[in-house]
């Protein structure tokens with residue numbers, strides 16, 4: 001065969017090969033392994049799945065959740081904002097023991113409730129919100145339960161819950177996703193907001209907008225259980241590595257997919273002082 005024809009055939013084959021292989025950007029940061037990043041035109045669904053798999057590999061699979069009834073989860077979530085998880089669990093356990101039933105908690109005085117939740121943040125404000133919500137649920141439904149919500153659509157349930165003072169999208173998301181209702185929903189706490197914004201998945205915005213944008217990226221195939229698992233993995237990352245004050249990007253399992261983290265490392269490296277000359 002003519003050499004020119006052979007060369008032309010080779011060029012065509014190489015060009016086809018290049019088209020089949022999506023270009024991977026390589027992170028080239030001094031002192032790090034070369035890390036493959038997202039394809040240059042990533043499918044959003046793949047990004048969340050990829051992040052999920054990296055976190056699973058790093059932290060392992062979270063223990064299955066002990067599902068509570070919607071009312072117990074509602075009480076826990078209402079008390080939990082700005083309070084450590086262990087503290088809130090301990091306070092809810094003490095409430096169960098001290099009052100014996102959620103009806104007794106509802107009928108207790110504000111002073112008694114406030115005293116019983118002293119260990120959480122803003123006990124005075126939360127005692128008012130809690131008593132008021134328990135009273136209103138009883139008035140509207142006729143008894144103190146949220147089990148009836150199971151017959152409604154997820155968006156209706158969340159809108160209904162968010163009528164109560166102190167109940168925002170984080171609490172309503174937790175009730176529908178973490179309780180026996182087990183619906184597909186995101187519960188965006190402060191860790192989730194910070195991590196997803198640093199990862200460039202969501203803009204700097206309030207929880208409502210962030211949730212709406214993030215829901216667009218959640219693959220259709222993700223079940224309520226998987227969304228709960230993802231929440232716990234992201235939360236763990238936010239508590240241990242992607243912390244508010246000082247993200248530990250160098251040891252983060254998501255560094256390869258986080259441009260913010262790569263920039264932080266590059267900036268820190270450029271600001272490091274020159275080594276001093278110690279020759280004689």
Ligand code: SF4
Nearest residue numbers: 242247249252258261
């Ligand atoms: S690389 Fe840094 S900023 Fe990005 S998720 Fe990890 S810790 Fe957070």
